Amino acid sequence: MHRQTLAALSRGLAERRHSSVELTRHFLDRIAAHDPGLNSFITVTTESALTSAAEADKRRSAGEAGPLLGLPLAHKDIFCTTGVRTSCGSRMLDNFVSPYESAVTARLAAAGMVMLGKTNMDEFAMGSSNETSFYGPVKNPWDTTRVPGGSSGGSAAAVAARLAPAATGTDTGGSIRQPAALCNLTGIKPTYGRVSRWGMIAYASSLDQGGPMAQTAEDCALLLSAMSGHDPRDSTSLAEPVPDYTATLGDGLQGLRIGLPKQFFGAGLDAGTERCVREAIAVLEKLGARVIDVDLPNLDLSVPAYYVIAPAEASSNLSRYDGVRFGHRCANPQDLTDLYERSRSEGFGAEVKRRILVGTYALSAGYYDAYYLKAQQVRRLIRDDFVRAFRDVDVIAGPVSPTTAFRLGEKTSDPLAMYLADIYTLAVNLAGVPGMSVPCGFDGGLPVGLQLIGNYFSEGKLLNVAHRYQQETGWHTRIPEAYA
Numbered sequence: 365m366h367r368q369t370l371a372a373l374s375r376g377l378a379e380r381r382h383s384s385v386e387l388t389r390h391f392l393d394r395i396a397a398h399d400p401g402l403n404s405f406i407t408v409t410t411e412s413a414l415t416s417a418a419e420a421d422k423r424r425s426a427g428e429a430g431p432l433l434g435l436p437l438a439h440k441d442i443f444c445t446t447g448v449r450t451s452c453g454s455r456m457l458d459n460f461v462s463p464y465e466s467a468v469t470a471r472l473a474a475a476g477m478v479m480l481g482k483t484n485m486d487e488f489a490m491g492s493s494n495e496t497s498f499y500g501p502v503k504n505p506w507d508t509t510r511v512p513g514g515s516s517g518g519s520a521a522a523v524a525a526r527l528a529p530a531a532t533g534t535d536t537g538g539s540i541r542q543p544a545a546l547c548n549l550t551g552i553k554p555t556y557g558r559v560s561r562w563g564m565i566a567y568a569s570s571l572d573q574g575g576p577m578a579q580t581a582e583d584c585a586l587l588l589s590a591m592s593g594h595d596p597r598d599s600t601s602l603a604e605p606v607p608d609y610t611a612t613l614g615d616g617l618q619g620l621r622i623g624l625p626k627q628f629f630g631a632g633l634d635a636g637t638e639r640c641v642r643e644a645i646a647v648l649e650k651l652g653a654r655v656i657d658v659d660l661p662n663l664d665l666s667v668p669a670y671y672v673i674a675p676a677e678a679s680s681n682l683s684r685y686d687g688v689r690f691g692h693r694c695a696n697p698q699d700l701t702d703l704y705e706r707s708r709s710e711g712f713g714a715e716v717k718r719r720i721l722v723g724t725y726a727l728s729a730g731y732y733d734a735y736y737l738k739a740q741q742v743r744r745l746i747r748d749d750f751v752r753a754f755r756d757v758d759v760i761a762g763p764v765s766p767t768t769a770f771r772l773g774e775k776t777s778d779p780l781a782m783y784l785a786d787i788y789t790l791a792v793n794l795a796g797v798p799g800m801s802v803p804c805g806f807d808g809g810l811p812v813g814l815q816l817i818g819n820y821f822s823e824g825k826l827l828n829v830a831h832r833y834q835q836e837t838g839w840h841t842r843i844p845e846a847y848a
């Protein structure tokens with residue numbers, strides 16, 4: 365059962381080949397057997413999963429027939445889930461049981477989906493390797509000496525090892541696309557404002573966006589159709605109507621204009637990764653697409669701009685963790701300052717502290733104009749680059765990550781090296797456009813991802829291109845041997 369896509373499992377439920385309880389038990393058993401070696405889950409919600417599965421089976425017997433009804437999935441532990449610990453990968457929230465449900469998890473639950481548990485992640489989604497988690501690093505199922513990527517590394521490893529058929533993720537600067545690429549999954553970061561951020565723990569609010577991580581573009585389309593939509597509780601949520609993303613998956617690619625920015629193929633890109641990405645583009649050309657050179661002249665500035673803006677917003681968002689109302693509180697505080705200082709020093713890990721320091725510095729009087737304001741101006745230039753490029757092309761293609769999965773510990777002592785690994789993903793968040801990752805080959809036994817970037821609200825087009833590519837290729841169907 366675990367070798368099937370969400371779409372196939374959905375057909376199985378409709379044709380009564382399996383029940384939701386059977387499916388859910390199967391994946392819970394796989395988590396019990398395989399997760400100790402991967403560390404992809406922080407919390408497994410065995411009992412509530414079986415209860416919601418039984419409810420889904422009842423709804424189906426009563427005649428309901430939604431495509432997601434009864435399908436299990438895992439949620440990144442950044443989404444608040446009522447009555448369940450929501451840790452965000454941090455000691456600060458290790459004891460936090462959410463009193464309310466996030467919009468994303470509520471929508472998927474209303475569609476009848478069954479939550480298997482909450483997945484491991486970099487602390488407060490800050491990282492590219494899942495090594496900043498309070499709960500320890502996640503291992504990549506393709507090679508357990510390597511990172512799964514981050515920050516949605518737990519979701520990626522869980523789906524890659526088929527401990528869950530799909531999962532949710534969030535992407536502030538690449539955290540859906542990069543782990544998807546490093547673990548051979550399909551993932552999409554929607555247009556900023558497409559998916560409600562309500563109940564999704566904030567990292568950098570002007571960049572954060574939730575989205576699906578799954579085996580195929582078709583599965584992502586099913587999930588994104590259910591996750592998207594206007595939410596008055598998120599003031600940046602957009603009222604744009606939500607199409608059925610599955611309806612346009614099969615559209616032909618004749619005449620599709622694919623832009624290749626030279627900035628995506630310069631120094632720093634691994635030769636093996638480049639080969640796979642170029643072969644993927646050749647497949648799209650065979651399907652009728654036309655390749656056009658485009659220029660994203662400010663792409664290089666996305667690393668410095670992002671690593672000012674994201675920490676600035678994080679330093680503000682994380683000020684709410686003060687040891688007073690919820691989360692970690694130090695023992696025997698002497699006074700209020702002592703309570704703040706020790707609760708925060710004990711509750712946050714090293715990378716989170718680094719970001720708070722950088723962000724507070726960039727926002728402080730005297731430095732605001734030089735750093736924060738300048739970064740916002742650069743952000744505008746990056747957005748303008750995309751707007752200009754999308755006058756000539758329908759999608760932009762390139763790599764997701766400059767290399768395949770690196771070794772655990774390889775970059776932990778060098779934050780700059782870690783930040784530079786985000787070079788191809790950050791600009792998409794700064795501009796707010798949608799981007800996705802699609803499996804496109806292997807280099808040295810490790811998966812490589814093709815990145816597809818589209819104009820605002822072109823999720824349907826991206827999923828369509830990815831789906832047609834997946835009908836021609838088999839990369840996305842590969843499962844690591846130990847988990848087959």
Ligand code: GLN
Binds near residue numbers: 489492534535
């Ligand atoms: N690696 C980037 C960071 O550390 C992006 C993380 C994310 O998208 N949440 O900020």
